[in-house]
Amino acid sequence: MRHFDYARPTSLAEAVRTLRSLGEGARPLGGGTDLLVQVKEGHLRPAALVSLAGIAELDGVGLAGDGSLRVGARATMQEVADHAAVRERFSALADGAAVVGSYQTRNAATIGGNVCNAAPSADTSPPLVALSARAQIAGVGGEREIAVEELWSGPGRTTLEPGEIVTAFVVPTPPPGSGSHYERHTPRKVMDIAVVGVSTQLTIDGGVVAAARIALGAVAPTVIRAVRAERSLIGRAVSGEVAAEAGRIAASEATPIDDVRGTVAFRRYLVEKMTSASVLRSAERALG
Amino acid sequence: MARQTHLLRVNGREHEILAEPNRTLLEVVRDDLRLTGAKEGCGTGDCGACTMLVDGRIVTSCLMLWPEAGGHEVRTIEGLADGSALHPLQRAFIEHGAVQCGFCIPGMILAGVATLERTPGATRAEIRDGIAGNLCRCTGYQKIVDAIESVAQAPAGRD
Numbered sequence: 001m002r003h004f005d006y007a008r009p010t011s012l013a014e015a016v017r018t019l020r021s022l023g024e025g026a027r028p029l030g031g032g033t034d035l036l037v038q039v040k041e042g043h044l045r046p047a048a049l050v051s052l053a054g055i056a057e058l059d060g061v062g063l064a065g066d067g068s069l070r071v072g073a074r075a076t077m078q079e080v081a082d083h084a085a086v087r088e089r090f091s092a093l094a095d096g097a098a099v100v101g102s103y104q105t106r107n108a109a110t111i112g113g114n115v116c117n118a119a120p121s122a123d124t125s126p127p128l129v130a131l132s133a134r135a136q137i138a139g140v141g142g143e144r145e146i147a148v149e150e151l152w153s154g155p156g157r158t159t160l161e162p163g164e165i166v167t168a169f170v171v172p173t174p175p176p177g178s179g180s181h182y183e184r185h186t187p188r189k190v191m192d193i194a195v196v197g198v199s200t201q202l203t204i205d206g207g208v209v210a211a212a213r214i215a216l217g218a219v220a221p222t223v224i225r226a227v228r229a230e231r232s233l234i235g236r237a238v239s240g241e242v243a244a245e246a247g248r249i250a251a252s253e254a255t256p257i258d259d260v261r262g263t264v265a266f267r268r269y270l271v272e273k274m275t276s277a278s279v280l281r282s283a284e285r286a287l288g
Numbered sequence: 289m290a291r292q293t294h295l296l297r298v299n300g301r302e303h304e305i306l307a308e309p310n311r312t313l314l315e316v317v318r319d320d321l322r323l324t325g326a327k328e329g330c331g332t333g334d335c336g337a338c339t340m341l342v343d344g345r346i347v348t349s350c351l352m353l354w355p356e357a358g359g360h361e362v363r364t365i366e367g368l369a370d371g372s373a374l375h376p377l378q379r380a381f382i383e384h385g386a387v388q389c390g391f392c393i394p395g396m397i398l399a400g401v402a403t404l405e406r407t408p409g410a411t412r413a414e415i416r417d418g419i420a421g422n423l424c425r426c427t428g429y430q431k432i433v434d435a436i437e438s439v440a441q442a443p444a445g446r447d
Binding site for chain 2 (some may be wrong): 001002004005006008029032033036037040041049051052053078102103104105107189190191245246
């Protein structure tokens with residue numbers, strides 16, 4: 001592999017200082033399953049990698065006293081996918097984490113890495129958006145918290161300042177009567193990248209939709225919300241017809257590109273069908 | 289680049305390694321420790337030929353910088369047998385003729401070990417899921433699944 005410096009700080013404060021002092025050429029290293037591939041293939045030429053492996057503050061998945069979920073940035077995909085509370089109450093996130101790569105990938109890959117690589121196709125990003133997650137960020141100037149969708153500014157680009165590290169994602173407890181879901185389309189079942197990913201969360205109250213979030217992956221420069229499709233569901237009882245209408249609206253909100261994985265037309269078709277199916281699935285889970 | 293020293297624990301033995309930190313766990317285990325069971329197939333985490341167990345979980349060692357494995361328990365195919373007694377999965381691969389060229393087999397067996405650890409009594413579908421990150425270009429997988437299944441279905445304590 002090409003040369004880079006390697007630092008392994010043992011505290012968050014030290015990591016932030018190290019990243020800051022090394023400047024633009026330094027990158028935080030999570031599980032490495034994406035970063036090291038990019039380095040090996042020459043897409044990235046970091047002057048230094050700052051390992052996050054020694055920083056205990058970034059570990060762990062757990063529920064806070066108020067029922068919200070905290071996922072440390074260094075939590076692995078497999079940890080997230082296997083966590084009982086995530087599967088039961090934040091199902092979309094478990095769905096997303098469970099389909100990344102292979103067991104080998106998921107045992108190393110971290111949620112912080114998956115989100116901060118800012119790939120529009122990242123499998124945990126649409127679920128985090130659908131679940132209204134917030135990203136906690138540490139930097140030289142202190143800590144801040146933003147909605148997860150504000151982390152991305154384009155493919156592979158984030159709004160993080162030099163020296164800033166995402167430390168955790170915090171997901172609010174879904175209200176009673178909520179269900180969420182994520183599904184992606186890939187030609188292969190494993191070791192593949194989403195052609196389209198769709199995540200939904202519905203809250204059903206008195207038989208009608210009280211709240212809806214729909215997030216689309218791999219159909220825009222960043223993961224996006226299909227806000228008009230969300231609105232179309234409010235106040236209505238979920239049926240095949242209502243879900244299909246939300247799918248059609250979501251397809252019109254997507255701005256996909258043609259690439260090796262799919263054409264614009266195919267991606268719009270997938271958004272329509274997958275959104276419709278995901279709305280039905282979230283409704284099932286909300287009522288289950 | 290400055291070489292770094294870290295302790296690396298492989299198959300229960302501690303090694304003090306002095307090496308450039310941009311080398312992978314796979315490179316250090318193969319070239320410095322001369323444990324050449326794990327193979328480099330793709331080098332990008334797709335094929336699973338470099339699979340090792342780190343703290344009991346399978347990872348692609350071609351995508352792990354070796355200092356990252358410091359402080360953890362690394363296990364390779366060489367650490368699976370108990371002296372001259374092969375691990376039940378190793379015996380099953382021989383008995384079922386699950387090996388052809390052999391390149392994928394160290395990774396495949398470790399993925400099998402992890403599968404049975406995670407899902408004792410795994411079904412064929414669970415076995416296929418467990419080895420989905422390991423490519424074999426010879427066997428068509430049937431005999432590999434047969435071999436792992438035979439151990440999964442064996443009465444506990446047979447070995």
